Amino acid sequence: MTILLTITLSYLLGSVPFGYLLVHRFRGADIRESGSGNIGATNVARTSPALGIATLLLDATKGFVSVALVRYLITPRSPVQPAVLSALAALCAILGHIFPVWLRFRGGKGVATGLGSFVLIAPKSILVMIAAFAGIFLAFRYVSLASVMVVALLPVLAWGFDRDHLTPAVLIFMILASVLIVLKHHDNIRRLLAGTENRFSLRRG
Numbered sequence: 001m002t003i004l005l006t007i008t009l010s011y012l013l014g015s016v017p018f019g020y021l022l023v024h025r026f027r028g029a030d031i032r033e034s035g036s037g038n039i040g041a042t043n044v045a046r047t048s049p050a051l052g053i054a055t056l057l058l059d060a061t062k063g064f065v066s067v068a069l070v071r072y073l074i075t076p077r078s079p080v081q082p083a084v085l086s087a088l089a090a091l092c093a094i095l096g097h098i099f100p101v102w103l104r105f106r107g108g109k110g111v112a113t114g115l116g117s118f119v120l121i122a123p124k125s126i127l128v129m130i131a132a133f134a135g136i137f138l139a140f141r142y143v144s145l146a147s148v149m150v151v152a153l154l155p156v157l158a159w160g161f162d163r164d165h166l167t168p169a170v171l172i173f174m175i176l177a178s179v180l181i182v183l184k185h186h187d188n189i190r191r192l193l194a195g196t197e198n199r200f201s202l203r204r205g
Contacts, residue, residue, distance in 0.1 A: 014096025040108035063116030090117035
């Protein structure tokens with residue numbers, strides 16, 4: 001019962017499409033019809049930097065809240081290990097963001113939600129990932145490159161910096177989350193390899 005509750009709660013929270021809702025509310029537009037068609041912070045920022053930042057923070061927050069609710073409200077009443085349920089909640093929140101039921105399962109790529117989801121599980125690793133993302137992005141100005149590289153490194157970083165908090169099950173959920181997010185970037189990876197990926201730029205609004 002606790003596993004089902006964890007899956008349902010985390011997926012539904014993760015599936016809240018903040019990027020879509022913010023652009024619809026403040027711009028009267030459908031973000032899926034502009035730019036890359038993605039509902040994530042990067043595409044929203046091309047329409048409005050302020051809304052892009054808000055989307056980034058809200059997408060990360062919904063991942064964090066999903067795990068926090070499971071860790072502090074559900075796991076105390078469950079025989080399942082708290083770390084395992086927390087990692088399951090993180091994965092389900094990411095799934096919700098990428099495949100939101102409210103938007104016919106057409107969502108974002110899961111990077112911000114993933115970072116927020118794993119803060120309570122592997123905090124040191126997330127700090128390293130944020131620093132690495134900033135460095136890669138500033139050097140190359142490819143959000144996709146920075147995203148794919150740091151997400152792919154998450155399980156390795158977690159094993160190196162947060163090993164005390166990891167169990168084999170938690171590590172498996174973390175690997176699944178990383179693989180899912182990287183696969184969601186398949187179009188970006190193809191363009192990066194072909195040299196046709198666009199560098200990030202903002203249009204003020």
